[in-house]
Amino acid sequence: MPRTTYREILTRPVLSWSAVAVASRLPVAMAPLALVFLVRERPGGYALGAVLAAVYVVGEIAGAAVLGTRLRPERARPQLALGLAGGGAGFLLLGLAPSAHAVLLGAGAFAAGAAPAGAAGGLRALLQAMVPERAVAQAMSFETILNSVIWAVAPVTAAWLALGAAPYVPMLLATALVLLAAAGLWLLPAGWHAEEDTGDGGSKARVLARAWPAYVMGAATMCLLALAEIALPALLEQRDFGVGLAGPLLAAFAVASGVGAFVYGLRAAWPGRLATQSAVLLVGVSACVTVVAVTPSVAAIAVGMTLAGVLQAGALLTRNLALRATLPPSALAAGYSVMYAAVGAGYALSGSLAGLLLSLTTASNAILAGIALTLALTAVGLFGDRAASGHGTQPSVVRAEGAPVRGGCDTERTH
Structure with a gap:
């Protein structure tokens, strides 16, 4: 009985998928802490940052439940790209207008969380379509390892950029990353066949x-x-x-x-x-x-x-x-x-x-x-x-x- 190894799943398509996954998920992992740093110097900044982080998470939940469930296997690429582009617009609004009214910042945080929320499920389904059936467990283990690295690096990155450069820089980086992820979808299969x-x-x-x-x-x-x-x-x-x-x-x-x-x-x-x-x-x-x-x-x-x-x-x-x-x-x-x-x-x-x-x-x-x-x-x-x-x-x-x-x-x- 043949045995699957991690080396077997680390093909060029899977490595391309990894790059897209990192670009799409690093902004998600950075966002809550980056939102706190974005407004912490304003009066009541920490409280506002906590509220914005909560709004972002609510946006993720709503986007995943509403938009993510409407993903079509045969049209996954344009749908995922559109969602990532919408998330980029939300992050860009936060990065360009950090001193805006709290309501406007809340709208940006909600859009940044909601629009790309279907990407996690869509990318996981794409990964499973790219590996042999017997290697799915290893592929999902690899995805979890990748996520662990992302979540270990993201808070450090957000804090370093916000404190070392400017509070809005993590948001600009997040914008660039999700847009790169949207473009990178064209390196991956257009979707997956649903039997x-x-x-x-x-x-x-x-x-x-x-x-x-x-x-x-x-x-x-x-x-x-x-x-x-x-x-x-x-x-x-x-x-x-x-x-x-x-x-x-x-x-x-x-x-x-x-x-x-x-x-x-x-x-x-x-x-x-x-x-x-x-x-x-x-x-x-x-x-x-x-x-x-x-x-x-x-x-x-x-x-x-x-x-x-x-x-x-x-x-x-x-x-x-x-x-x-x-x-x-x-x-x-x-x-x-x-x-x-x-x-x-x-x-x-x-x-x-x-x-x-x-x-x-x-x-x-x-x-x-x-x-x-x-x-x-x-x-x-x-x-x-x-x-x-x-x-x-x-x-x-x-x-x-x-x-x-x-x-x-x-x-x-x-x-």
């Missing part, structure tokens, strides 16, 4: 809705990330450690996530159903974050964050593979966009909960409350998957994990 048709909008909505357990799992994975980013500085201060340690700890989390994604992709299949794998990994991440919340040792906090990053990567991968196992090819890009919205909603929900609890109780208690929310969402997602499995609505796990094809010929993904 099945989901029919009209109503039937398509029903098809997307049947994958709800995967969306719930996606929201659960982001709850813990929001806790780590929002409550960690307060926790370090509560423990009398330097707040500056938050940066290195979050960087270790991101690097460990990349390592975890690499390890997950070394095997074509792991034991158990994908939803079960995701649930086990989320429980593991919750245990690690619990250690972070209750330990008085900075070394233990560092170990907990690192192990949480490793396990988090597997949870991210299994939720996407489970979604792929549930939906027909023609609905994959739309499903990934809905997942993007669910992830954003999970992040916003957990972040809001953490922000509220930090004003009422200690940081450690806020983190523990967020862990309880994560475990509750995990249980709901696992129960939904088991119920769907009992009714025979999910394909086997083999399809999701891209099992090796027997013989010397690999089946190419054409959808």
